[in-house]
Amino acid sequence: MIDAETQEIFRQETEALIESLQDALLALNKTPDDAELVTQVFRDLHTLKGTGAMFGYARLAEFIHDFEAAFEAVRSGNATVTPDLIAVSLKAYDLIVALLEGEEPPVERDAELKSALAAVTAGDAPAAASIDAPEPDVAEDGEVEAWILTFKLPPDFMEIGGNPIAMLDELIEIGGADTKVRALTDGLPALADLNPAEMHTGWEVILPGGASESDIMDVFMFHEDQMELSLKPVRKEKPAVQQDLREEELQPGAQQQEAEKKAAASDRKGGTAKVQMRVSAERLDDIMDRVGELVIAEARLTDLASKLGNSDLMEVVENIQRLALGLRDTTMAIRLTPVSSITGRFQRLAHDLAGKTGKDFDFVIEGEETELDKTVIEKLSDPLVHILRNAVDHGLEDSDTRIAAGKPARGTVTLSARYSGADVLISVKDDGKGLDPDFIRGRAIDRGLIGEDAVLSRSEIFALLMEPGFSTAEQITDLSGRGVGTDVVKSTVEGLRGSVEIESELGAGSTFTLRLPLTLAIIEGLLLQVGDERFTVPLAAVGGIVEQPEELKKGSEPTTVIELREELISILRLREIFECDGPTNEHPKVVLVETGGTQVGLAVDRIIGSYQTVIKQLSPMHSRLNVFSGATILGDGDVALIVDVAQLVRSQGLDNQNKEQAA
Amino acid sequence: MTLALVSTEEDLKDLVAFEMGGELLAVPTRILREVIEPPKITRVPMAGVYSAGLINVRGVVIPVTDLRPLFNMPQKDFDIDTRILVLELNLDAGPMTIGVIAEKVHAVLSMDPETVQAVPTVGTRWPAQTIKGIGRWQDRFVNLIDLERVAEQHLGADQAADHAA
Incomplete structure (x- = not known):
């Protein structure tokens, strides 16, 4: 009897195999002459067959045997890779996935695909090389x-x-x-x-x-x-x-x-390939927790040692500091996974979408090597599938319409990933018909999402697309009506402490951008003091620190606007917003922070310095505030809150104002 | 009738009693993790009157609640008797560890289920459904507080625990 653990190992093994198989098949579609890829497909099939048979998937093993034979024919030069072969292979691949997931597809399907495979590989092959021929x-x-x-x-x-x-x-x-x-x-x-x-x-x-x-x-x-x-x-x-x-x-x-x-x-290749090892995500989380504790303990040690001022001790402390940081970086790197780990399924999706909609388009992936925390990547798959479907289904026009509009007949959909400070931006861009703000506005009024006289910026209007209840039955097609709604895209991304931005130009196309934090566990933070309380902001968001101008020291409104370096900039007075007591500083500072494409200034009393911030999630009692993304433990053992600057700006109603200024 | 008001008869045998605003309250020791002297509490701005802030208990950040405003009690300054009860609540949305400020913590006590009575609907300081019942111990009334209910109804803990994740 196969126990749960063995099943899990089997599942993990096959998951990697089928992913690799699909990637290779899709790549073959582009470079049919690549012998390496053919070998890859063959090898994946062979291993799948063996593993499947060992775990009692007899039907799967039997089917793959014939699938494998088709590629054996290609390998031995008795058949060539044709678009037909790839198309049939992808269907065969789907059957494998269905069988692996324990579904029970009709048995005739096996035979159908087997003969289709035999047909596409026998077509241009020498007479002797029928599938049933003995191994060459x-x-x-x-x-x-x-x-x-x-x-x-x-x-x-x-x-x-x-x-x-x-x-x-x-x-x-x-x-x-x-x-x-x-x-x-x-x-x-x-x-x-x-x-x-x-x-x-x-x-x-x-x-x-x-x-x-x-x-x-x-x-x-x-x-x-x-x-x-x-x-x-x-x-x-x-x-x-x-x-x-x-x-x-x-x-x-x-x-x-x-x-x-x-x-x-x-x-x-085998000689130089890196040795890989599978580790459960739970263990990684454990390590991450412990490294977090270590970083906190290290900060505490540094704090104590600097108070004691013993130089021998300081030397050891610095060494430990270096080791702890190294360990932290390595641990975080372990959790980072390149975006390419999920792009395979998007390639496939694009391939299928092209078939179903009859729209001709190129699917381009950029920045596949960009890395993100594994948990983040896994949760992104569904939202991205949804956005991609929308881009093709609603965004792209058919060739005739495109030619009439003076665009190339073939559309382009680009999936790109890149770093931006402590965030990763993942965007899906199409060169289709774009979004019509007036139309969206009209529909939002119809659905009762906004009042008829609401004053909204462009980005606010586009954001309405992601409101629950915006999408309607008349919009739902076979493609886009399935799976998660756009409102779920928004909530998934926000659950990962990210945000969604929509840009579009009517007639020229749309871009959906997901902005996500690089990691969920440890960030580099800037510790600030306001009165006698301390707060942390993510250092990556900090654009600069300046002395508070005289005019700023006088007032006491929570928010104001000043001119800084010949630019008008919104200032948030943390003392007033957070109602902090305690003495003021003679030389208070303004911390310039980048948020949502615009800059705001945080008026604080003192800058304490930058340090490693281990993020502790807030309990439900405080997390609904949103203004704080978490808490952290400082070197002296006190707790400090981590300010979510974007949410803070939103809470003060400065959001629209800034967006308008930026536009 | 009276017994239905408390979780189980077992709970009545093992209660930790504490004082707040001159009243005696009790929770089952089953949910008590520890009693600590108040460490430094980090205030959470904009979090409302029931939030006292956050504390660090051996590397874990725990929220602390001050229930005195909920019961219309004056918020006496911390003194030598002030303690924080660290409790593990079993909420519908998942477990939640929370600290509760107590002005003084009494011994662990055992209560006779016969003495436990329902809370009168009028004439008490307790908001509806915050007290499971009132019992007697050494000639004093002991209010059996329903912290799970309080957390869900008044502290916003009814939301999914992974909301913050």
Whole structure:
């Protein structure tokens, strides 16, 4: 019986495999001649087949076997990659995913796709290379008369759950009635030393030449690296080529002689490839928590040591500081995942959308290497799917309309990711018809979202699109009506402490931009003092610090506007907004902060300095305030609040005013 | 009848009693994590009268509530007897750790379920549904406060716990 943990491992394994498979298929669509990619597809299929069979997915394994055969034909030059092959392969891929997810697609589907696969690979192939033909490698150096297989399993084989009898049965099934099995008992210890639970027997198995080499090797798929194994062909005419399979890579297909060149290439690749390891996200969270505690303890130590002023102690403290920061950076880097980890499914989506809508467009991805916290990336997938669908379904026009409007017949949809300070911006841009502010406004009035006389800026009007209740039944099409609504896009992104910005020009296209924090755990903060209270703002948002001008020191309104460096700038007086008591400073400061594309100034008493801020989430009792994005523990053990500048600006009603100024 | 007003009879056997505005209140020790002397409390601006602020308990940030305004009691300054009860509340939206300011904490006590009575609907200082029942201990009334209810109805803890995430 497969336990939950094993199931989970299986799920993780296959997830990575199917992702890689889809990427390779889509890439092949663009560069059909890339032999590496063909090998990649073949390898992924082969591993999927083996893993699936091992976990009892018989139907899956059987189907993939034929799928694999199609790519084997391509690999051996008996078929070529055509758009038809890719199209059928993607459908086959969908079936695999459905089977893996435990759905029960109609059984006829398997046969349908199998014959479609056979048809697209047989079309331009030489007559001999039908799918049912024997594996091409067999015929290469003269017909194989028999296979001599000798293998010896590790002593603990049965202890780890292996079943040698089942392996032999499998071999007999492959070889048929003519298979000969002989036990090799030379490794047996003396009876006194024999532990009956250990495995000391080896076997020699002679299989008829009709058996396929890869079928034989498949029996040992998951044990190859722990066992002694050799498989030698006995050929009719030419002398048998000696092959020591122990030295071969585990990579399936590497044994095939005609693939030797490719195998050599992949060996080289294997030698330089980074060693990867899977770790559960929970453990990473644990590490992150502990590193957070360490950073807090380190800040506390630094604080104490500087009070004591002992130089020997300071030296140690500085060393620990350096180590703690290094550890923090590494830990955060572990959690960072490139955007490319989810773009595969968007490629696929674009491919499908083009088919369904009949709209011709290029899908461009930029900045795939941009990295984000893993949890953030995973939650982004659904919102981005929704935005992409909208862009194609509602944004892009059909070719005739585009030509009439003087645009190129082919549209372009761009998905791009880039860094901006402590944020990552992910945007979906289309060159379609754009959003009509008047139309949106009208509909929002109809739906009762705004009053008829409401005064709204352009960006506020576009933001109405994301209000719950804006989207209506008449808008829903087969494509965009499914899945999450645009209001869910907004709430998902805000749940990740991000925001959505919409830009559009009528006739020229629209851009939806998601602004997200790089990480959710630790930020570089600037500690400020107001009265006798301390607050933190994210350092990445800070654009500069200036002395408060005289005119600012006088007033006491919570917000005001002053001229700074020949620019009008909104000032938020934290003392008044937060109702802080305590003494003022003789030289108060203004912290210039970038928020939502505009700059505001925070009037504070003193700047304490920058430091590592471990973000602690606020309880529901305080989180609904929004003005504070979290709390942190300072070096002296006190708690300080982290100000969410964008929300603070919003809470003071300066939002629109600033946007208008910026526009 | 009276027993239905409290969570279980078990809870009545193990109560921690504390004082606030001259009244004696009690919560089951089952939800009590610890009693601490008030550390420095960081005020949360704009958070309303029931929020006293945030404290650091061994590296964990915990919100502290001052329930005296809710019960129309004067907010006496902290003195030598002031304590914070750190409680683990089991809310519909998930568990929540919260500190409650107590002017003085008495011993752990056990109460006779027979003495527990429903709260009269008029003539008490307690807002509706904040007290599960009133019992007697050493000739004093002990008010069995329903902190889960208070947190959900008055402290905004009814929202999903992952709201802040």
